[in-house]
Amino acid sequence: MSINVGSIMKDGLWDRNVVFAQLLAMCPAMAVTTSGTNGLGMGLATTAVLVASNSLVSMIRHTVSSQVRIPVFVVLIATLVTIVDMAMNAWMHDLYKVLGLFIALIVVNCAILGRAESFAAKSGILASAVDGLAMGLGFTGALMVIGLIREFLGSGTLFANASNLLGSSFAFLEVQIPDYGGALLMILPPGGFAVLGFLLAGKRVLEKQLGKRAEQAAGCSVATHAT
Numbered sequence: 430m431s432i433n434v435g436s437i438m439k440d441g442l443w444d445r446n447v448v449f450a451q452l453l454a455m456c457p458a459m460a461v462t463t464s465g466t467n468g469l470g471m472g473l474a475t476t477a478v479l480v481a482s483n484s485l486v487s488m489i490r491h492t493v494s495s496q497v498r499i500p501v502f503v504v505l506i507a508t509l510v511t512i513v514d515m516a517m518n519a520w521m522h523d524l525y526k527v528l529g530l531f532i533a534l535i536v537v538n539c540a541i542l543g544r545a546e547s548f549a550a551k552s553g554i555l556a557s558a559v560d561g562l563a564m565g566l567g568f569t570g571a572l573m574v575i576g577l578i579r580e581f582l583g584s585g586t587l588f589a590n591a592s593n594l595l596g597s598s599f600a601f602l603e604v605q606i607p608d609y610g611g612a613l614l615m616i617l618p619p620g621g622f623a624v625l626g627f628l629l630a631g632k633r634v635l636e637k638q639l640g641k642r643a644e645q646a647a648g649c650s651v652a653t654h655a656t
Contacts, residue, residue, distance in 0.1 A: 432556040441563025447540045448571035448625075449632050454538050457531050458572060459621040465587060468576030469569060470524045470594045474517060475535055476565025478509045482541055483561035485509075486549040502545045503536070510535045523593040540564060578624050581606075583615030 447453050457475075462468045485505055493501050514532045517525045525532070535541065544564055549557040580586055585606035592600040614620045 432553070432559065434559055437556065437559050438563045441560065441565075442567040442570065445564075445567075446571060447564055447568040448575075449629060451540065453540045453543070454568065456534065457538070458575060458625065459618055461528055461531050462572055462576035462579055462621060463583070463616050464580040464589050465573050465577035466524070466589060466591045466594055467527055468572030468574075469588075470517075470521070471528055471531060472565070472569025472572045474513050474528075474532060475538065475541070475568055476562065477513055478506065478535055479541055479544065479561035479565040479568075480558055481509050481561075482506050482545055483549040483557040484554055486545040487552060487554045487557035490550045498550065499542075499546070502542060502550075506541055506545070507536045521594060523590070540568065574628065575621065575624050578628075579615045579620055582612055583620060584611045585609035 443450070445451060448455075448458050454475075457471050461471045482502075482505060486502060489501070510533065513535070514525075517528070517532060544560060548560050552560070577587060580589065587604040588602040589605075591602040595602070612620075615624070
């Protein structure tokens with residue numbers, strides 16, 4: 430059975446973005462986005478769990494009875510998160526020390542269980558994997574954007590300590606603005622909520638503008654056919 434990859438990706442990246450549309454996972458979105466690197470690392474870890482959990486849930490959807498599906502899904506997600514937690518501790522220890530408890534808290538990220546229940550439990554493996562990837566990339570992008578804005582305004586840096594996540598060859602991403610002390614407020618929780626609020630407002634305005642353009646284009650098309 431064919432799947433509409435474009436529609437699934439658009440849902441995850443924009444229409445049903447975990448942070449900007451569904452307002453889920455606010456705890457990591459506010460806590461770990463003090464830098465773009467932290468947001469990217471948390472997002473990629475969550476993406477890995479989303480893709481794996483969606484795929485596995487889809488595989489077992491006809492085997493697990495409806496009465497016990499939620500506990501089974503939670504155990505499955507917890508197992509995957511434990512694997513990711515141990516892998517980051519082993520190979521990305523510096524970033525692991527920064528993210529700390531929030532990696533383990535991926536288990537209680539409503540978006541992961543929500544996608545398993547609402548999509549993967551009703552869809553094929555390929556579609557479920559694509560959905561997990563789309564939702565994960567949308568979540569990663571949201572965390573990274575929030576983190577970069579807060580980092581730039583709060584510390585005067587961009588992708589600080591990126592080499593801890595991506596390796597020494599990516600050290601060129603690390604940018605330091607000279608003679609800028611930064612605004613402490615942006616690193617603190619109120620700064621995170623302020624940045625999120627402005628981004629949500631910007632997304633809403635952009636969607637309205639795109640909707641008006643689509644309506645105008647449709648009207649012009651109808652008028653052209655009428656003549």
